[in-house]
Amino acid sequence: MKILITNANIVNEGKVFEGDVLIKDQLIEQVGKVSSQQADKVIDAKGKFLMPGVIDDQVHFREPGLTHKATIYSESRAAVAGGVTTFMEMPNTNPPTFTQQLLEDKYNIASQTSLANYSFYIGASNDNLDEVMKTDLRKVCGLKIFMGSSTGNLLVDDEKTIEGFFSRFPALIAAHCEHEPTIRKNLQEYKERYGEDVPIECHPQIRSAEACYLSSSMAIDLARKHGTKFHILHISTARETSLFDNTIPLEKKKITAEACVHHLWFNDTDYKRLGNLIKWNPAIKTAQDQASVFAALLDDRIDVVATDHAPHTWDEKQNTYFKAPSGGPLIQHSLVAMLEFYHQGKIGLEKIVQKMAHNPAILFQVSGRGFIREGYFADLVLVDLKKSWKVEKSNILAKCGWSPLENTTFSSNVTHTLVSGHLVYEQGKFDESRKGQRLLFNRDK
Structure with a gap:
């Protein structure tokens, strides 16, 4: 499965730049300008911001x-x-x-x-x-x-x-x-x-x-x-x-x-x-x-x-x-x-x-995560900075069902979340067919 996120404003390692990110299975395969013909699914991120x-x-x-x-x-x-x-x-x-x-x-x-x-x-x-x-x-x-x-x-x-x-x-x-x-x-x-x-x-x-x-x-x-x-x-x-x-x-x-x-x-x-x-x-x-x-x-x-x-x-x-x-x-x-x-x-x-x-x-010392880099796991979030929304009981997902931020209106909205290359959250809907992974750490023992 290849997913292409195209036309994104990429925020990574001290820079903001427009580009594409190609994901193959769990990993980021390419960052830059990518042809949509290489992808099974294309997410057009025009005007949105892509972050680790x-x-x-x-x-x-x-x-x-x-x-x-x-x-x-x-x-x-x-x-x-x-x-x-x-x-x-x-x-x-x-x-x-x-x-x-x-x-x-x-x-x-x-x-x-x-x-x-x-x-x-x-x-x-x-x-x-x-x-x-x-x-x-x-x-x-x-x-x-x-x-x-x-x-x-x-x-x-x-x-x-x-x-x-x-x-x-x-x-x-x-x-x-x-x-x-x-x-x-x-x-x-x-x-x-x-x-x-x-x-x-x-x-x-x-x-x-x-x-x-x-x-x-x-x-x-x-x-x-x-x-x-x-x-x-x-x-x-x-x-x-x-x-x-x-x-x-x-x-x-x-x-x-x-x-x-x-x-x-x-x-x-x-x-x-x-x-x-x-x-x-x-x-x-x-x-x-x-x-x-x-x-x-x-x-x-x-x-x-x-x-x-x-x-x-x-x-x-x-x-x-x-x-x-x-x-x-x-x-x-x-x-x-x-x-x-x-x-x-x-x-x-x-x-x-x-x-x-x-x-x-x-x-x-997390292994292979936390950055938008080729060869790293595709843990990514796409944000619309111009889509406001209000925290209400109906959209609070924590099991307790309340938040100290209830009735707060935020100016930004998370539209897509990928975990190890899996599009787990998209425009309010979840795909729970794959689970997250146990972290590994770059340590001797």
């Missing part, structure tokens, strides 16, 4: 054990409709992904149900270092450590254990960094003040900027001590942005950072309107924090844009502050949200592609 598919390095798809919130199938379906062709999923499922067998169980589910390409993190606990060291790094994206904002054995708070992971794990460690003692102290103060009825507006004071900076800075010191390849997820504060360097090429960086769409889109003035729907950990903070994170993204102190897509049911989110879980669905709308910033003149198309496709591929 988005690689989201932080999602929570809830399977196994929490499938009332989401499944790998339902959320991967939402992903490809939003132009996300690849995801990396976190270990806080039920049971947590602490063993090689549990890790492979998730890969088996994805191989049968995921419409997007996939990888899964092995999770760190206070007592599974030996098990983690068995990980085949050519087939697993990395190790996730919850250094804050988790419960039970998912919260790794033993200093000796943390040092063991940082000193021994030879590939990328991704971490959620919030200082739990500071958060517990703040929680107690606000509970004494308000009882069980803590206003959601207090969330960024409880999960404070200080808690983020303390944990991030300590973790970076530890990573530097051991030469660890260390990636801090969802940076949410202005102060944390000073911890990162933009003078080193990404290929050579040991310490890297991610920004999430919700920390770029919302600030603490939105709690009054949206309440627990925008309760995330780390918390959405001030407009100054929001602007500083965006600035660090633009000047390359922050390397990657992701979602931390973490759906909960509508009913769960209607609870009081202490009972309402943190997290929300974003993966269907991450690319169009970033493109809205383009329409506002805040970021270029080339920079969006760099942060959402090229850089995740470079950072995680």
Whole structure:
């Protein structure tokens, strides 16, 4: 099967240029000017923009054990409709992904149900270092450590254990960094003040900027001590942005950072309107924090844009502050949200592609994806920048059925998504006859 995408505005590797892309089976065969006689199917992309598919390095798809919130199938379906062709999923499922067998169980589910390409993190606990060291790094994206904002054995708070992971794990460690003692102290103060009825507006004071900076800075010191390849997820504060360097090429960086769409889109003035729907950990903070994170993204102190897509049911989110879980669905709308910033003149198309496709591929050493290059997998998204649409319950594809972006009108629309050469999404319709693939990584082990 040969598919030709013709007359596209191709956004790739810092350039925007008109051209054609010929796809044969799973791979990009030719980029340039291609005769339509070579193709079995032709997609005329005149006026549209062709980009590498988005690689989201932080999602929570809830399977196994929490499938009332989401499944790998339902959320991967939402992903490809939003132009996300690849995801990396976190270990806080039920049971947590602490063993090689549990890790492979998730890969088996994805191989049968995921419409997007996939990888899964092995999770760190206070007592599974030996098990983690068995990980085949050519087939697993990395190790996730919850250094804050988790419960039970998912919260790794033993200093000796943390040092063991940082000193021994030879590939990328991704971490959620919030200082739990500071958060517990703040929680107690606000509970004494308000009882069980803590206003959601207090969330960024409880999960404070200080808690983020303390944990991030300590973790970076530890990573530097051991030469660890260390990636801090969802940076949410202005102060944390000073911890990162933009003078080193990404290929050579040991310490890297991610920004999430919700920390770029919302600030603490939105709690009054949206309440627990925008309760995330780390918390959405001030407009100054929001602007500083965006600035660090633009000047390359922050390397990657992701979602931390973490759906909960509508009913769960209607609870009081202490009972309402943190997290929300974003993966269907991450690319169009970033493109809205383009329409506002805040970021270029080339920079969006760099942060959402090229850089995740470079950072995680993904094999053959993340770029529009001959011989690479055809993970591609076609976007109409002039086709506005409104987010409504009827077009939200996440299983939870809601979005904090409901009633938002976006100026851009994803029209086609190809995953490993398969046209899985076209003008609102899905072809689920082929599933996504397990990522491979260019690593020694």
